[in-house]
Each structure stands twice: as structure tokens, then as C-alpha cells.
Amino acid sequence: xxxxxxxxxxxxxxxxxxxxxxxxxxxxxxxxxxxxxxxxxxxxxxxxxxxxxxxxxxxxxxxxxxxxxxxxxxxxxxxxxxxxxxxxxxxxxxxxxxxxxxxxxxxxxxxxxx
Amino acid sequence: xxxxxxxxxxxxxxxxxxxxxxxxxxxxxxxxxxxxxxxxxxxxxxxxxxxxxxxxxxxxxxxxxxxxxxxxxxxxxxxxxxxxxxxxxxxxxxxxxxxxxxxxxxxxxxxxx
Numbered sequence: 001x002x003x004x005x006x007x008x009x010x011x012x013x014x015x016x017x018x019x020x021x022x023x024x025x026x027x028x029x030x031x032x033x034x035x036x037x038x039x040x041x042x043x044x045x046x047x048x049x050x051x052x053x054x055x056x057x058x059x060x061x062x063x064x065x066x067x068x069x070x071x072x073x074x075x076x077x078x079x080x081x082x083x084x085x086x087x088x089x090x091x092x093x094x095x096x097x098x099x100x101x102x103x104x105x106x107x108x109x110x111x112x113x114x
Numbered sequence: 115x116x117x118x119x120x121x122x123x124x125x126x127x128x129x130x131x132x133x134x135x136x137x138x139x140x141x142x143x144x145x146x147x148x149x150x151x152x153x154x155x156x157x158x159x160x161x162x163x164x165x166x167x168x169x170x171x172x173x174x175x176x177x178x179x180x181x182x183x184x185x186x187x188x189x190x191x192x193x194x195x196x197x198x199x200x201x202x203x204x205x206x207x208x209x210x211x212x213x214x215x216x217x218x219x220x221x222x223x224x225x226x227x
Contacts, residue, residue, distance in 0.1 A: 004157075031213060040123070042204060042217035043158075050213065058214075090157060094213070101208075102148070103215060105157040 003027065004106035006091050011111045013078065013085060021076045021109045023091035030095060032074035033103060036060060037088040046089075049074055078111060086113050116141040116209040120218035128226050133192040135221045137205030140186060147188045148206040148215075149179055158204065164188065175199070200225045 004025045013019045025032065031050045035043040045058030049068040063082025068074055074093075078085045088110050092103040121136040139145060146165045150158040162173025169181040179190045188205060205218040 006157075033213075040219060042219040043215075044217075045214060048213060088155075092158075101213075102160055102163060104160070105150075107157045108155070110155070 004091060004093055004104060006089075006106040006109050008109060009107070011109055012114050013111060014114050016080045018077055018079050019111070021078070021089055021091075021111070023074045023076065023106060025072055025074075025091075025093045025104075025106075027093055027095070027104065028071075029093035029104075030071065031093060031101075032068070033092040033094075034058075034064070034066065034074070034076045035090045035092065037090060037108075043090065046076065085111050087111060116143075116145065116207050116216045118205050118207050118216055118218040120203075120205050120221050122221050123219065124222045124224070126224045126226060127195045129197055130194050133190070133195045133199065133223065135190040135203050135205075135223065137188045137190065137218060138186055139188060139205070139207045141207055141209040143209040146208040147179075147181060148208070149173065149177070149188075149190050150204045150206060152202045152204065152220075154201075161190070161203075195223075195225045197225050197227065199223060 007022045033048040034046040037043050044060050047066045049055035065077045090108045091106040094101045094103045117140045119138045148163045149161040152158050161177050162171045164171050164181045172178045177192045202220045202222050206215050
């Protein structure tokens with residue numbers, strides 16, 4: 001089945017710890033995205049990547065880092081500099097070049113701070 | 115610049131009655147507009163999208179939305195609510211050739227038996 005997978009479903013972070021959220025897609029999409037969702041605030045863009053080995057900051061990139069070494073993978077690291085990391089994190093992908101290109105979402109990872 | 119306003123944070127309907135979720139947008143470009151649905155602790159699923167073709171867009175599960183440029187609106191409707199429609203709904207705008215999506219803050223739909 002084609003789609004986007006995110007792991008783990010739940011992740012716990014200790015103070016001062018970096019954690020990495022996984023996102024994999026087998027849709028052959030060039031573009032991938034990371035969003036953060038907080039209650040009552042909708043989704044906010046953290047980082048996006050239009051092509052392998054290239055990525056751009058979104059609206060709330062501080063305290064996060066990404067890499068895009070493979071087309072199908074776009075991991076997100078939540079660093080210790082992110083002081084309020086508790087949120088639901090969603091990964092998405094899309095195929096560029098199409099008018100109104102649709103973003104398809106993974107099932108999400110919920111990050112909690114111990 | 116682009117923005118989205120979902121006019122109701124919470125809508126409550128009875129099963130079998132019509133659903134109306136309201137969305138207004140602003141965009142400097144000819145926009146693409148989307149409605150997504152999210153069930154608790156799940157990812158977002160696309161309901162429908164408008165991309166400058168027909169102004170009345172039909173989506174999955176009996177939902178539809180009408181693009182009204184003069185009113186800068188893209189309201190989501192369904193003739194008869196089902197219990198399984200209870201979820202959070204997001205109106206989303208994409209302006210011009212930018213990849214960036216701008217999300218509304220969501221409308222929580224509850225369906226009463």
C-alpha cells in the first residue's frame with residue numbers, strides 16, 4: 001500500500017535530550033513537510049523540503065532540525081533548544097508541478113516531555 | 115500573504131440534519147483551497163479541493179463546498195450528518211505557486227444521536 005508512515009506513535013523526551021521523529025513515504029513524492037499541531041492553533045509549518053539534499057525553514061523552525069538524504073525519508077530532530085516540545089507532529093508529502101498539489105499526511109507522532 | 119478564518123470553533127448538529135462549516139480566506143494570488151478532516155489522534159485526510167475549475171466541489175463521504183470569490187468564502191456542507199462525521203475539520207489555503215499551506219484553526223463537529 002502506498003502512503004506515509006510515522007514512528008513512533010508516542011515519544012517521550014527528557015530534559016536536555018534530543019529526539020528524532022521518523023517520516024517515510026512510498027508515494028514517490030519530491031516534496032515533504034513537517035508540521036506541529038497544538039490544541040486550538042491548527043497546524044504550523046516547521047520545515048519543508050522540495051528535493052533531496054535541500055530544505056527550507058517554515059514558520060517555527062527554531063529548536064528543530066531536519067535532513068533529506070533520501071527521497072523517501074525526512075526525519076525531524078527536536079533539539080534541547082526547543083523549550084516547549086509537547087505537541088502532535090505531522091509529516092506530509094506532495095508531488096510538485098501540479099496545480100493545487102495536494103499534501104498527504106501521515107498518522108502523526110505525539111511527543112511528551114517527562 | 116494568505117490567511118484563513120474558520121468562523122466557528124465548534125458546531126453541534128443532530129444526526130440526519132444538515133452540516134455547515136464556514137470558512138473565509140484571503141490570498142494575494144488565485145488560491146487553491148482544501149478541506150481536511152481529522153479524527154482524534156489521527157492524521158489529516160483530504161475531503162475535497164478547489165483548484166480554479168468548477169466552483170462547486172464534491173468530496174468524499176457526501177461533503178461538498180462552494181468557492182465564492184466575491185465573498186472570499188469556501189464553506190463546507192453535507193445534507194445529512196452521520197455519527198461518523200464527528201471530527202475536527204480544517205480549511206486550508208494555498209496561494210500561487212508557493213508550497214506553503216495556511217491552515218485555519220479548525221472546527222470541531224459533534225453529532226448528537
